[in-house]
Amino acid sequence: MNIDSIKNGYVIDHIKAGRAMRIYELLHLNDLDCQVAIITNAKSKKTGTKDIIKIDRDIPINLDALGFIDHNTTVNIVKNDKIVEKKKLSLPEKIVNLATCSNPRCITSSEKTLDQIFILTDKENEVYRCKYCEMSLKKKQ
Amino acid sequence: MKNLIDIKDLSVEEIDDLIEVAKDIIANPEKYSHKCDNKILATLFFEPSTRTRLSFESAMLRLGGKVLGFSEASSSSVSKGETVSDTIRIVGCYSDIIAMRHPKEGAPLVASFKSVVPIINAGDGGHNHPTQTLTDLLTIKCEKNRLDNLTIGLCGDLKFGRTVHSLISAMSRYKGIKFVLISPDELKLPEYVKKDVLDKNNIEYCETKNIEEYIGDLDILYMTRVQKERFFNEEDYIRLKDYYILNKDKLKNAKEDLCILHPLPRVNEISVDVDDDPRACYFKQANYGRYIRMALILKMLEVK
Numbered sequence: 001m002n003i004d005s006i007k008n009g010y011v012i013d014h015i016k017a018g019r020a021m022r023i024y025e026l027l028h029l030n031d032l033d034c035q036v037a038i039i040t041n042a043k044s045k046k047t048g049t050k051d052i053i054k055i056d057r058d059i060p061i062n063l064d065a066l067g068f069i070d071h072n073t074t075v076n077i078v079k080n081d082k083i084v085e086k087k088k089l090s091l092p093e094k095i096v097n098l099a100t101c102s103n104p105r106c107i108t109s110s111e112k113t114l115d116q117i118f119i120l121t122d123k124e125n126e127v128y129r130c131k132y133c134e135m136s137l138k139k140k141q
Numbered sequence: 142m143k144n145l146i147d148i149k150d151l152s153v154e155e156i157d158d159l160i161e162v163a164k165d166i167i168a169n170p171e172k173y174s175h176k177c178d179n180k181i182l183a184t185l186f187f188e189p190s191t192r193t194r195l196s197f198e199s200a201m202l203r204l205g206g207k208v209l210g211f212s213e214a215s216s217s218s219v220s221k222g223e224t225v226s227d228t229i230r231i232v233g234c235y236s237d238i239i240a241m242r243h244p245k246e247g248a249p250l251v252a253s254f255k256s257v258v259p260i261i262n263a264g265d266g267g268h269n270h271p272t273q274t275l276t277d278l279l280t281i282k283c284e285k286n287r288l289d290n291l292t293i294g295l296c297g298d299l300k301f302g303r304t305v306h307s308l309i310s311a312m313s314r315y316k317g318i319k320f321v322l323i324s325p326d327e328l329k330l331p332e333y334v335k336k337d338v339l340d341k342n343n344i345e346y347c348e349t350k351n352i353e354e355y356i357g358d359l360d361i362l363y364m365t366r367v368q369k370e371r372f373f374n375e376e377d378y379i380r381l382k383d384y385y386i387l388n389k390d391k392l393k394n395a396k397e398d399l400c401i402l403h404p405l406p407r408v409n410e411i412s413v414d415v416d417d418d419p420r421a422c423y424f425k426q427a428n429y430g431r432y433i434r435m436a437l438i439l440k441m442l443e444v445k
């Protein structure tokens with residue numbers, strides 16, 4: 001596969017070095033049968049190194065999940081070999097089933113059918129709190 | 142108001158309104174004794190709290206209503222693994238309003254999603270207990286005749302003490318409030334409460350380990366119990382539980398009109414020699430709890 005050429009799909013760029021695999025898992029890219037390229041520790045003018053993911057198919061992408069993991073990531077949409085749109089991400093106000101509450105006293109610990117919902121309560125410090133028990137989410141780096 | 146899950150669900154106006162109704166009930170109890178004829182309150186206590194449950198039940202009975210419910214999970218279908226949502230949907234068929242206590246944090250919120258009748262959170266783990274905060278506010282209003290311009294000392298477990306966190310967030314909405322935070326290092330008020338509530342509302346506060354340091358400045362002294370179940374290790378609990386014991390001697394520099402509160406039950410944070418001091422308001426506080434719950438039930442059932 002020539003990793004530079006995506007016909008119709010996405011180039012997820014400026015991923016913080018080391019986070020590509022988490023994104024790969026959260027977007028369930030392992031379920032796809034198209035070509036997916038993961039480039040780690042690519043050279044970056046801004047940050048030194050970065051990760052890049054290229055997906056050779058026009059699939060729906062959960063931008064909230066991406067924004068939650070790394071909102072500095074850019075999503076380039078490719079159509080007919082050309083980048084037609086660059087999407088800037090932001091921290092989502094609410095995330096659903098992207099993280100689990102670590103509070104053993106939380107209702108979600110005993111009722112597993114509940115959605116795991118976190119609300120952004122402090123944008124500046126990127127603090128998310130569980131909708132049910134308000135415990136803050138410890139973000140993985 | 143459909144449900145009361147968190148004290149923050151209530152605006153200052155709604156709280157003031159509840160307090161006014163409660164004061165009117167205190168002044169004219171007979172006027173209210175049939176307001177809830179034919180209404181049923183269900184008290185669903187998935188963990189025992191006799192005091193809170195009796196306060197709710199007494200409130201409903203004094204309004205002429207009836208009560209049903211259970212006082213611990215082992216006597217209910219929950220012990221057979223039923224979800225909160227299912228239990229609440231069933232009980233909604235048998236009652237007009239539900240007061241619910243649950244050991245899991247967030248359970249009353251989950252209950253409110255599926256309930257057809259109003260839900261009152263009567264305590265969820267170490268999380269919320271809004272009717273305790275309403276009780277505290279009514280007590281302060283009745284004893285000090287105001288909710289603004291007060292210096293409030295909070296003493297004991299400020300780290301895990303949910304009543305303290307709710308009281309801080311409720312009182313921070315009034316003007317001229319200052320807090321004196323009295324605790325050992327291990328039980329200091331969490332940083333996020335200082336940042337999200339105190340700093341955000343420009344509330345003046347200071348921290349001390351010594352209960353006597355600022356006692357002469359206080360209008361309110363709110364004592365709390367150090368709760369065993371919040372500790373992972375027995376040694377820490379034993380070391381910290383007797384850190385503060387309020388007695389007559391420590392009150393010698395306190396104001397004449399200081400108001401001493403405690404959410405009860407106490408263990409030994411307040412010595413019995415304080416009980417007869419006119420500044421001890423914690424038993425009155427329990428009585429105010431019933432009145433504010435009466436006002437709340439009326440409001441939630443939209444009884445005029």
Ligand SMILES: [Zn+2]
Nearest residue numbers: 101106130133
């Ligand atoms: Zn939680």
